[in-house]
Amino acid sequence: MNGGTYLRCQAKRALRVLPQMLILSLLLLSVGVLLGQMLTQRSQQEESKKKTQVGVVADRSLSFVSQIFDGLENFDASRFALDFLFMEEEEALKELRAKKISAYIVVPDDFVISVYAGNVNPVRYVTLSGASGTTAQLLTEVGGAVSRLFLEAESALVGARSYVVEELPEVDPDAADQALADRYTALTLSRDKLYRVEILGYAASLSTETYYFCGIGTLFLMLWAISCSPLFSRRSRELCRVLSVRGLGSVKQVLCEFLPFLVLMLVGLSCILAASGVFFRLYGAEPPPMDPLRSPRAWPVLLSQVLMLCAMEFFLFEVESAPVEGILLQFLCAVAQGYICGCVYPYSFFPKGVRILGSLLPAGVAVRSFTGIFSGEGGVWLVPTLYALAFLALSALLRQRRISR
Amino acid sequence: MDERNALIDIRKSYGKKEVLKGVTLPLGKGQALALAGPNGSGKSTLLRLLAGVIPSGGGEFRWRGEDLLVNRALARKLVAYVPQGTPLIDELTAWDNLRLWYDRQSLEQSLSEGMLRQLGVGDFLKTTAGKLSGGMRKRLSIGCAMSGQPEILLLDEPTAALDLVCKQALLDAFDLFRRQGGLILIATHDLLELSCCDRVLLLSHGTLSPYDYDGDARRLAQVLEQA
Structure with missing residues (x-):
């Protein structure tokens, strides 16, 4: 055989x-x-469920307020880390105590004016005691970023208004304010995909x-x-x-x-x-x-x-x-x-x-x-x-x- | 006893159980020997041992003066073993199954004038083995075993579960083999097979003893019961 x-x-x-x-x-x-x-x-x-929910207490009627927070979310092109939820302060407190949100940010209506006036009514970042670690640090940074964005947006708008008053006397500065704010936030803050998050996954x-x-x-x-x-x-x-x-x-x-x-x-x-x-x-x-x-x-x-x-x-x-x-x-x-x-x-x-x-x-x-x-x-x-x-x-x-x- | 062709003191144990206790049997060309015995008496074990499937626990299987249990190369040429089942590859045709054992030339020769012609295997060469009837499968299995011109045929219940026509056809083929000088050792319960053999040997309690079978099945059954 x-x-x-x-x-x-x-x-x-x-x-x-x-x-x-x-x-x-x-x-x-x-x-x-x-x-x-x-x-x-x-x-x-499962990853999306891990996103941190953050409450926002701010005057949403101001066009650039929504734009700022939309812009913050759009900066995070992968929508990985944060979810901003607009709500009233009472509701935010209730949600925070129920641990449905990790923290909330309060932007006072007179925040920008108080900065110019030198008597700052700051943006508040509220969280639970004992909150620590990366999430807390992240939220602290977000609070700082929101403050800076508001200030820089307002600075840009004040600068533009000054130019209009000085160089364009035929233009009504009050009417121009809104248009400038809209154009600024539309052109700048709404930019998305300015960076990309790369997830390394489960192995290098x-x-x-x-x-x-x-x-x-x-x-x-x-x-x-x-x-x-x-x-x-x-x-x-x-x-x-x-x-x-x-x-x-x-x-x-x-x-x-x-x-x-x-x-x-x-x-x-x-x-x-x-x-x-x-x-x-x-x-x-x-x-x-x-x-x-x-x-x-x-x-x-x-x-x-x-x-x-x-x-x-x-x-x-x-x-x-x-x-x-x-x-x-x-x-x-x-x-x-x-x-x-x-x-x-x-x-x-x-x-x-x-x-x-x-x-x-x-x-x-x-x-x-x-x-x-x-x-x-x-x-x-x-x-x-x-x-x-x-x-x-x-x-x-x-x-x-x-x-x- | 001619010790050139004989089983001499064949032994086999499984653990402490001695299945074969010194089986001795003279052999001769042109003989058909039937091994009868109750179930579990060791008939299949003896055939497997002689075929070389399982190692022996002692003894000799002499043929032409050579111990075939030692000289396996010679044993492969001289001994054909047909087990109880049908050792075929079901997915292949009968032809392909035969080609596993035969080269083309000897296959065609055997189909035209040899044992394969006697077995009638040529009628279903192109059929897949899995689709063959029981009788055809048995004929094909025996045909496969007969490649290489063996001199000794070891058959383990070859016609079990076959109809009378198939049985007779196979027995005729075995008879041809015997008349051509071959030795057949057949383990069987079948009365027809017993009646076609020259001698009947009873395997009981590990030893072999001759039995004079005269066709009386009842007497044989009584003897087997007492064995």
């Missing part, structure tokens, strides 16, 4: 399973993209979307083996015995069965990657930047992760090849590892012990390597390769045990 002949037979089997596997894979991909989209949106919603230099792309991608690779279950669920144990009798031992059998499975997964993965751009656009998501994948150093890392995950799936099918039980085992292992290793939830959120455990498991190695590729830190190829060899060795041992039973 020639190993090459058996390998050829297994390759033919794999080709027969390929169409079915591709259809199941495309379905899984749709679910994966949806899941990634939902997780990203949830993450952004990695956006949230890219992190979840790596995590969900790893989970997808683990679940994907289910689509290849026909290759494993209809294996004849008697055939394994007869092959061993004819000189094809358990090691050669495992290798001859694993290699077509690996190639099948790689071919399927290529098709999925090619189709994934279409799926991202269908669901309105931006695909992560693929430039890191074009680096020559990325490919050994990528291939070793796929090798490791395929070997793990092959081993699990060797443990349990019955159709229902085998698929259940694959699913449970994928979901358990997916959760612990940070596929659906950033691993930095977990306690130290769980993070250590996650980093040792195959899915954890894969996630860290994939995120390493995208963040530029690089990934590992040796550990996944050793993992793959270990899984294949265990598979061969199990196979030998089955043959001998």
